[in-house]
Amino acid sequence: xxxxxxxxxxxxxxxxxxxxxxxxxxxxxxxxxxxxxxxxxxxxxxxxxxxxxxxxxxxxxxxxxxxxxxxxxxxxxxxxxxxxxxxxxxxxxxxxxxxxxxxxxxxxxxxxxxxxxxxxxxxxxxxxxxxxxxxxxxxxxxxxxxxxxxxxxxxxxxxxxxxxxxxxxxxxxxxxxxxxxxxxxxxxxxxxxxxxxxxxxxxxxxxxxxxxxxxxxxxxxxxxxxxxxxxxxxxxxxxxxxxxxxxxxxxxxxxxxxxxxxxxxxxxxxxxxxxxxxxxxxxxxxxxxxxxxxxxxxxxxxxxxxxxxxxxxxxxxxxxxxxxxxxxxxxxxxxxxxxxxxxxxxxxxxxxxxxxxxxxxxxxxxxxxxxxxxxxxxxxxxxxxxxxxxxxxxxxxxxxxxxxxxxxxxxxxxxxxxxxxxxxxxxxxxxxxxxxxxxxxxxxxxx
Amino acid sequence: xxxxxxxxxxxxxxxxxxxxxxxxxxxxxxxxxxxxxxxxxxxxxxxxxxxxxxxxxxxxxxxxxxxxxxxxxxxxxxxxxxxxxxxxxxxxxxxxxxxxxxxxxxxxxxxxxxxxxxxxxxxxxxxxxxxxxxxxxxxxxxxxxxxxxxxxxxxxxxxxxxxxxxxxxxxxxxxxxxxxxxxxxxxxxxxxxxxxxxxxxxxxxxxxxxxxxxxxxxxxxxxxxxxxxxxxxxxxxxxxxxxxxxxxxxxxxxxxxxxxxxxxxxxxxxxxxxxxxxxxxxxxxxxxxxxxxxxxxxxxxxxxxxxxxxxxxxxxxxxxxxxxxxxxxxxxxxxxxxxxxxxxxxxxxxxxxxxxxxxxxxxxxxxxxxxxxxxxxxxxxxxxxxxxxxxxxxxxxxxxxxxxxxxxxxxxxxxxxxxxxxxxxxxxxxxxxxxxxxxxxxxxxxxxxxxxxxxxxxxxxxxxxxxxxxxxxxx
Numbered sequence: 012x013x014x015x016x017x018x019x020x021x022x023x024x025x026x027x028x029x030x031x032x033x034x035x036x037x038x039x040x041x042x043x044x045x046x047x048x049x050x051x052x053x054x055x056x057x058x059x060x061x062x063x064x065x066x067x068x069x070x071x072x073x074x075x076x077x078x079x080x081x082x083x084x085x086x087x088x089x090x091x092x093x094x095x096x097x098x099x100x101x102x103x104x105x106x107x108x109x110x111x112x113x114x115x116x117x118x119x120x121x122x123x124x125x126x127x128x129x130x131x132x133x134x135x136x137x138x139x140x141x142x143x144x145x146x147x148x149x150x151x152x153x154x155x156x157x158x159x160x161x162x163x164x165x166x167x168x169x170x171x172x173x174x175x176x177x178x179x180x181x182x183x184x185x186x187x188x189x190x191x192x193x194x195x196x197x198x199x200x201x202x203x204x205x206x207x208x209x210x211x212x213x214x215x216x217x218x219x220x221x222x223x224x225x226x227x228x229x230x231x232x233x234x235x236x237x238x239x240x241x242x243x244x245x246x247x248x249x250x251x252x253x254x255x256x257x258x259x260x261x262x263x264x265x266x267x268x269x270x271x272x273x274x275x276x277x278x279x280x281x282x283x284x285x286x287x288x289x290x291x292x293x294x295x296x297x298x299x300x301x302x303x304x305x306x307x308x309x310x311x312x313x314x315x316x317x318x319x320x321x322x323x324x325x326x327x328x329x330x331x332x333x334x335x336x337x338x339x340x341x342x343x344x345x346x347x348x349x350x351x352x353x354x355x356x357x358x359x360x361x362x363x364x365x366x367x368x369x370x371x372x373x374x375x376x377x378x379x380x381x382x383x384x385x386x387x388x389x390x391x392x393x394x395x396x397x398x399x400x401x402x403x404x405x406x407x408x409x410x411x412x413x414x415x416x417x418x419x420x421x422x423x424x425x426x427x428x429x430x431x432x433x434x435x436x437x438x439x440x441x442x443x444x445x446x447x448x449x450x451x452x453x454x455x456x457x458x
Numbered sequence: 459x460x461x462x463x464x465x466x467x468x469x470x471x472x473x474x475x476x477x478x479x480x481x482x483x484x485x486x487x488x489x490x491x492x493x494x495x496x497x498x499x500x501x502x503x504x505x506x507x508x509x510x511x512x513x514x515x516x517x518x519x520x521x522x523x524x525x526x527x528x529x530x531x532x533x534x535x536x537x538x539x540x541x542x543x544x545x546x547x548x549x550x551x552x553x554x555x556x557x558x559x560x561x562x563x564x565x566x567x568x569x570x571x572x573x574x575x576x577x578x579x580x581x582x583x584x585x586x587x588x589x590x591x592x593x594x595x596x597x598x599x600x601x602x603x604x605x606x607x608x609x610x611x612x613x614x615x616x617x618x619x620x621x622x623x624x625x626x627x628x629x630x631x632x633x634x635x636x637x638x639x640x641x642x643x644x645x646x647x648x649x650x651x652x653x654x655x656x657x658x659x660x661x662x663x664x665x666x667x668x669x670x671x672x673x674x675x676x677x678x679x680x681x682x683x684x685x686x687x688x689x690x691x692x693x694x695x696x697x698x699x700x701x702x703x704x705x706x707x708x709x710x711x712x713x714x715x716x717x718x719x720x721x722x723x724x725x726x727x728x729x730x731x732x733x734x735x736x737x738x739x740x741x742x743x744x745x746x747x748x749x750x751x752x753x754x755x756x757x758x759x760x761x762x763x764x765x766x767x768x769x770x771x772x773x774x775x776x777x778x779x780x781x782x783x784x785x786x787x788x789x790x791x792x793x794x795x796x797x798x799x800x801x802x803x804x805x806x807x808x809x810x811x812x813x814x815x816x817x818x819x820x821x822x823x824x825x826x827x828x829x830x831x832x833x834x835x836x837x838x839x840x841x842x843x844x845x846x847x848x849x850x851x852x853x854x855x856x857x858x859x860x861x862x863x864x865x866x867x868x869x870x871x872x873x874x875x876x877x878x879x880x881x882x883x884x885x886x887x888x889x890x891x892x893x894x895x896x897x898x899x900x901x902x903x904x905x906x907x908x909x910x911x912x913x914x915x916x917x918x919x920x921x922x923x924x925x926x927x928x929x930x931x932x933x
Binding site: 025073074079101106181182184185186217218226414418428448449452 | 821835
């Protein structure tokens with residue numbers, strides 16, 4: 012089954028291009044016919060000449076980034092974007108969510124729906140739609156939200172996964188917190204799952220783990236693409252009965268977002284290291300899994316500076332009440348976790364540590380809360396790699412910060428006139444704040 | 459890609475404009491080696507085949523460059539400056555349908571420029587602008603260049619501004635205003651400036667105030683550095699921000715050096731919209747991010763580096779120096795000290811071979827020393843454009859919405875009231891039809907309330923404003 016990717020705005024288009032690049036390169040490695048075929052079918056369609064064309068729609072309100080991404084893809088020689096798969100206008104959204112959502116979105120609704128429909132029709136079976144965008148700007152966030160809404164209407168039975176890139180805390184766009192709050196509050200009603208990458212975290216991975224001296228956005232995007240690829244490439248799941256799963260998005264969503272109030276997913280992938288070091292490193296599943304588990308419970312997003320003091324309390328027969336109170340501060344409670352293991356000897360990996368009920372909330376059994384996918388095929392040159400996708404409190408603090416800063420700015424009504432002039436009123440802002448405070452409250456009380 | 463139209467009014471406006479077009483041609487020539495009319499070039503120029511009988515626009519992107527015509531409207535109430543441009547090497551770039559001139563000038567009188575000429579030439583101005591706009595596929599921004607101290611630039615220029623708002627309300631209006639220094643030789647410049655300021659506050663989307671004295675200081679600094687003679691401190695030829703080397707115009711005229719700085723400012727602002735980069739910034743994003751309240755749209759510009767030293771290796775330390783310099787008061791294009799006043803918002807537009815990590819590192823380094831308003835502690839808007847300006851490997855333009863303009867405006871108001879109290883020269887203005895004393899008092903009120911808004915924001919600087927209490931959710 013195939014996934015149609017909708018790339019929105021500068022970030023969405025730049026990251027999307029890196030994602031297809033990673034996937035295409037991974038699927039061309041070595042003698043792994045079934046894996047490669049499955050991956051190709053999922054992300055590309057083959058033309059009569061044998062070219063691989065990405066199942067993607069590129070949307071932006073100004074043309075430079077799309078042109079750049081399409082040229083870069085074509086230059087790879089291995090895959091390209093469809094010539095007619097992009098939509099751009101002349102003038103961007105000006106970092107204004109209201110401009111994206113109220114003006115550009117509706118104006119170009121038909122053209123965008125048309126492009127998506129064409130891609131969907133090229134698929135034998137649709138596994139779902141993945142949108143890729145940032146929340147800080149105007150097009151990705153505003154137009155992206157509107158497009159998600161339209162797609163939800165047109166494909167009510169399909170899975171929609173929103174991949175979001177959150178901006179640097181120290182600011183890329185001054186009104187980024189407003190744009191983020193408006194985006195998240197709207198998407199929460201529309202999306203099946205919201206998978207988040209934070210620029211700050213990925214930047215640290217580039218600097219500390221990959222040892223890149225002058226980090227550019229391409230480096231950041233490539234790390235995001237690697238992590239996303241490790242989730243989306245074919246894998247054997249609990250429900251797929253010995254073949255590569257044909258319903259990746261559905262299984263992702265049903266394992267992780269079982270409750271409409273809890274949709275925020277974070278992820279970490281290990282190992283991550285400079286490609287020159289990979290050949291000299293040896294990995295063991297016990298080592299990787301131990302680190303990954305500690306990263307989960309101490310809420311460390313990369314494999315460095317892990318806080319080993321945070322521990323899961325032992326579960327006594329006294330039941331869940333005692334467990335809850337024994338969890339120390341800094342303990343990251345999960346609602347659900349999905350572990351994806353790829354590489355050599357994957358069947359021998361011992362994952363009991365993730366099934367410890369102490370990690371999870373009391374209202375799901377650990378059998379329901381924990382799921383695992385496996386693939387014996389190594390991913391993207393790593394002999395062994397493990398990815399954990401979590402629905403946990405990991406994003407609580409960044410979300411809280413974002414809402415707090417937006418609220419402070421809102422209290423002085425700064426920049427509000429820029430939004431009201433396009434149709435987003437103070438009422439709309441208040442509604443958005445309220446729904447996100449509700450989400451924050453729900454996650455805070457997760458125990 | 460969008461297009462922008464430059465409207466240059468008055469002697470100063472036209473002289474700066476002339477330098478702008480020269481440097482724009484130079485920049486595009488250095489980037490566009492194949493002579494193809496591309497979208498970046500299209501943002502400021504039309505491609506015209508003058509052999510065609512209809513005066514023939516052939517704006518096909520990707521075609522060869524035949525004849526470039528600037529997307530500009532030149533307005534002046536006396537002919538000298540415009541005629542000089544039309545006789546100089548840039549004459550091919552303009553055609554007669556873009557010009558509007560008169561003979562006698564405005565006599566340094568805002569009222570004559572605004573009321574008399576404004577009404578007399580209203581139709582013609584709108585016509586010229588509309589014609590330029592029709593050649594545009596997607597018009598995004600008007601750049602108005604003028605001075606505040608004289609009569610035409612100040613008076614007619616602001617009249618043009620309100621006409622642009624009326625006729626093209628959707629199009630952004632970015633105004634570059636040259637403010638008079640304290641020792642200005644036009645006695646009535648305070649009147650002209652304050653009267654014009656009211657118009658700017660009400661009708662412009664963004665104003666970039668520039669002051670003659672700062673430009674002079676920068677020019678002197680560069681000349682001193684080039685005479686300096688320290689070994690290893692030789693300035694690379696034609697890399698100074700004041701240099702017009704490589705452009706079309708011949709020998710350097712007085713004021714050219716200063717005008718080149720302003721021209722470079724305009725080129726840098728539009729660079730991210732014209733050329734590609736890893737983090738683009740369009741012109742409409744400037745107003746969106748830097749204008750938190752509609753009237754506070756005055757942005758202090760600063761350009762670095764002023765010149766590049768001739769040695770080729772630029773270690774990271776030099777890059778960091780560029781960021782530090784952008785906040786020093788010597789590099790601001792108006793006399794002001796932003797570091798000691800309150801920042802409402804700041805934009806950093808970087809050009810050239812600079813990566814996001816360099817940008818992040820410098821923001822983190824400089825942030826603690828810069829006071830930001832409480833509700834915008836991380837008030838940075840950043841952009842990275844891969845194409846550096848001519849002669850440099852990288853450059854930085856910082857635009858700050860900062861309360862350091864308050865003393866500048868207070869000073870202006872002081873000079874105004876000194877004249878107004880004595881009613882000096884007032885009769886020249888009141889004689890003009892359409893003008894009366896209320897114009898003066900309203901302009902003064904407008905300036906005072908603007909100063910008051912800055913004052914209120916400044917007052918929050920000392921106080922530690924607590925975070926607003928969050929909404930509480932019933933559980």
